[in-house]
Amino acid sequence: MKAFDRDHLKEAIRSSIKRVYEAQVSELDLYRNTLDCFSASIDSVVQGISLDEWLKQEKERQIQKTKQNAIGTLHEEIIGSIKGVENLPVGQLIDIISHDKKIIAEIKNKHNTTKGNHKVAIYDDLAKTLVDYPDYVGFYVEILPKGQKSYNITFSPSDNKTKKKRDVRNDIRQIDGRSFYALLTGDSNAIDELYKELPALTAEIINEEFETELSSAIVSSSNAFTFNFNKAYGK
Structure with a gap:
């Protein structure tokens, strides 16, 4: 690999990949958190399937959900394996920091993952962190962009409570996954x-x-x- 150290990358994602596999092979108890029997019966009728078929379908759905949760931080782990980039522990205001590149970032997997005031919260967290790193740039990263677009633009989300947008700042930006990986690695095909x-x-x-x-x-x-x-x- 040109853009990544393969060994570092492999170790960075090992734990998440293990959890995905364990979700696949483990026994799932659909009744552990109380199955919604009303919803199950209605959905079975709507789909034209038996309850036994519905239960099999629901089990597969929940396994898939567990898998998705297991790899929810996959890109933070991958990015943290890049030389000069640190994947910060859960609970920090931001996900990623690179002192070499003078970058901080909040990573989201998909463009429609975050909505409304959550985007305002991301902006505010980036702004708070930039107080301690005044010459850095803060990025809100959407790994999977909308409409196959590439962008690196100023990020000024609207506050649903005040009906006003946050101030436009050149050091708080919104960027797609391809562009962010290229920025960190120097490789446009990373x-x-x-x-x-x-x-x-x-x-x-x-x-x-x-x-x-x-x-x-x-x-x-x-x-x-x-x-x-x-x-x-x-x-």
């Missing part, structure tokens, strides 16, 4: 390289941790693998 290598890294980690014999080739060689990436970032 996110492409990352995406292509992740299946192999995932298989290696699971095989090492659980003595399995998974292969990533069935994923990375499929047409959908490239198609899905292009739908997110364009060709």
